[in-house]
Amino acid sequence: MEQDKNSRRHNKDRISSLPDCLIHLIMSFLTAQDAIQTCVLSKRWKNLWTTLPFLNFDWSNFEYHYFEYNNESDDSELVVNEPQNKKIEKFINFVSMTLLLREATDLHYFSLSCDGMLIDQPEYHMFIRSWILYSIKHNLQVLNVDFGRQGTIGFSTLEVSLPLGVFTCASLVEASFHFYISVHNVKVINLPYLRRLSLKGMDLNQDFVDKLLYGCPVLEFLHLGLCITEFHTINSQSLKYLEVQCCCSDGDFIKTSQVKPTELINAPNLLSLCVSICVHLIGPKLLLKMPTLTTVSICIEWCSSDDVPTEGKSNILSGLSNVQDLKLSGRMIKDLLENELPNCPEFPNVKDLSMNDLCLSCHFNLLACFLNQCPNLKKLSLSCPGWTCKEKMHHNQESLKITPYNGKQLETVVVNFNRHDNNFPQIMTYLQDFTKKSRAQINMTSLKDWFCNSSEEDSQEIFNRLFDSLEEDSA
Numbered sequence: 001m002e003q004d005k006n007s008r009r010h011n012k013d014r015i016s017s018l019p020d021c022l023i024h025l026i027m028s029f030l031t032a033q034d035a036i037q038t039c040v041l042s043k044r045w046k047n048l049w050t051t052l053p054f055l056n057f058d059w060s061n062f063e064y065h066y067f068e069y070n071n072e073s074d075d076s077e078l079v080v081n082e083p084q085n086k087k088i089e090k091f092i093n094f095v096s097m098t099l100l101l102r103e104a105t106d107l108h109y110f111s112l113s114c115d116g117m118l119i120d121q122p123e124y125h126m127f128i129r130s131w132i133l134y135s136i137k138h139n140l141q142v143l144n145v146d147f148g149r150q151g152t153i154g155f156s157t158l159e160v161s162l163p164l165g166v167f168t169c170a171s172l173v174e175a176s177f178h179f180y181i182s183v184h185n186v187k188v189i190n191l192p193y194l195r196r197l198s199l200k201g202m203d204l205n206q207d208f209v210d211k212l213l214y215g216c217p218v219l220e221f222l223h224l225g226l227c228i229t230e231f232h233t234i235n236s237q238s239l240k241y242l243e244v245q246c247c248c249s250d251g252d253f254i255k256t257s258q259v260k261p262t263e264l265i266n267a268p269n270l271l272s273l274c275v276s277i278c279v280h281l282i283g284p285k286l287l288l289k290m291p292t293l294t295t296v297s298i299c300i301e302w303c304s305s306d307d308v309p310t311e312g313k314s315n316i317l318s319g320l321s322n323v324q325d326l327k328l329s330g331r332m333i334k335d336l337l338e339n340e341l342p343n344c345p346e347f348p349n350v351k352d353l354s355m356n357d358l359c360l361s362c363h364f365n366l367l368a369c370f371l372n373q374c375p376n377l378k379k380l381s382l383s384c385p386g387w388t389c390k391e392k393m394h395h396n397q398e399s400l401k402i403t404p405y406n407g408k409q410l411e412t413v414v415v416n417f418n419r420h421d422n423n424f425p426q427i428m429t430y431l432q433d434f435t436k437k438s439r440a441q442i443n444m445t446s447l448k449d450w451f452c453n454s455s456e457e458d459s460q461e462i463f464n465r466l467f468d469s470l471e472e473d474s475a
Contacts, residue, residue: 016044020051028054028109032098033061050102054109055135057098059117062091084118091117092127099134108142110135115148119180125160132162136169143169146178161185167215176200178225183208189215200225206232213239233264242267243274265319268292275299276330288319295325300332321345329356331385337366350374356383361423364430368403371434375407380440383416384424402433410438416445 015023027035027049036049095112112131119125135143147160159182166172167189175194179201189211195218204227213219213236220238225245234242242265265273266289273290276299298316317340320326326347328336333356353374355367360382371377413435417424431442 013042013044016042020048023048024052024054027052028056031056031058031061033058033094036098051105052102053106055098055107056109056111057091057095057113057131058111059091059114062087062094088117088124092124095131096127099131105138107135107138107140110140110142111144111146113144113146113148115146117147119147119160128160129163133165136163136165136172139171140169141171142174143172144176145181146176147180148178164188167191176223177202186211191216192218194219196221198223198225199227201227203228203230205230209234233266235264235266237268239267239270241272242270245274245276246278265290271295273297276301278302288316290319291322293320293323296320296323297327298329298336300330300336302331316340317344321347322349323347324349325352326350327354327356328358329354329383331357333358334363334366337363337370341366341369344370344373347374348376351376351378352381353377353379354381354383356381357385358382359385360427360430364402364427364434368405368434371405371407372403376409377407378409379412379414380410381414381416384427402430404437405434407438410435410440413440413442414445415442 015026023045027038030038032055035052035055038045039047039049110132112128114128119128132143132145143166145162159180161182162177164186166175167186168191170190170192172191172194174196175191176198177200178198181202183202183204186208194216197212197216197219200223204224209231213234216238218238219236221241222236222239223243223245225243227246229246268289268291270290270293272295273293274297276297278301316336330336337358353371355370358367360367367382371380413431415428415431417427428442428444435442
């Protein structure tokens with residue numbers, strides 16, 4: 001008898017006894033399709049999904065396929081993907097019926113991911129707009145709309161125009177709009193509670209950016225990724241975190257002729273800046289007004305192999321004199337340092353510096369000059385580029401005069417080197433001479449990976465040459 005009681009106690013459905021709000025929280029980690037399927041679990045779960053305040057519709061869940069038997073052999077099966085229009089029809093019916101049968105309760109989170117879905121038909125846009133319009137009428141707080149780059153199917157030629165109500169949704173706190181979304185028809189932006197915004201793969205002009213930053217008085221986080229930047233100023237009193245990733249690549253996703261160089265970033269309360277852009281987006285008159293900035297990551301890349309600028313000055317580093325954590329990287333980092341070092345200010349607050357993609361065999365002097373502008377540096381991280389530098393390196397130490405670093409607080413130097421770089425022992429010699437006054441500890445990484453990917457003879461030769469050079473220098 002007691003065993004039966006224990007068995008019933010262990011078999012009791014404890015999850016179903018939870019209040020609706022906790023069950024909804026558990027269901028929020030599921031896609032809408034999976035969440036609705038929980039209705040078959042028990043009577044308690046039958047209608048729970050109809051009041052779910054989190055809906056995540058993902059096109060990838062509708063990658064249906066069916067099986068056909070091979071005529072030559074009854075044992076083999078061929079998987080045949082469903083036609084694109086059939087998948088779209090099922091997806092549209094599912095989303096529409098879900099919203100139709102849902103109770104009239106608050107919808108706090110609405111996510112629509114259509115990456116891979118070809119949206120080049122106007123009738124599809126009508127459904128998409130109706131779904132979004134439904135969401136913003138139910139006290140929506142988080143809105144995510146992502147159409148992806150659709151590279152596996154073919155690029156859409158039609159952009160989706162969001163309902164104008166999206167830009168005046170008073171309850172919206174966080175939003176992201178990615179790819180094939182048009183904002184040219186937006187007249188008014190009034191989002192009083194919006195704090196986080198991500199825009200990717202969109203055409204942004206100065207008029208829209210001005211309206212956006214003015215109409216979002218508490219906006220703290222802004223991400224601009226792979227956008228056609230037809231604007232030249234960013235002016236915000238509330239921004240604390242800014243990420244800009246604009247790529248003018250060989251893939252022709254963004255044409256260089258369509259972008260304008262940034263001339264002003266005025267964000268007096270900005271704490272963190274992460275920039276990964278083409279060199280063409282850096283205006284020669286670039287002015288950075290960010291006195292509270294503490295963390296900066298800047299990656300400067302080429303626009304295309306045929307479109308690398310041969311002249312022109314930049315003015316980035318002069319606006320970063322108050323930063324504490326600084327990271328510089330990209331194929332054009334050498335050009336940035338060469339242009340700005342003559343007028344480079346001192347960085348008294350920099351404690352942690354990362355310098356990536358700079359060929360130290362050829363341009364160690366650039367690194368040394370920049371480090372001398374950071375007198376209070378505590379940690380230095382170096383990463384050799386993943387490509388072969390075409391410039392000829394200095395083959396002996398005498399050809400490069402090393403001026404020792406005068407900073408007294410440098411504690412650690414981390415070097416992540418390329419396993420194919422045979423010049424690494426020479427680089428280590430440069431580093432030892434440069435840091436001998438500070439007595440910083442030099443840590444090397446990727447050494448194991450280097451040897452694992454080399455032949456035994458090559459690994460032993462590199463190992464011996466590296467440590468022989470270090471022993472000679474210490475002697």
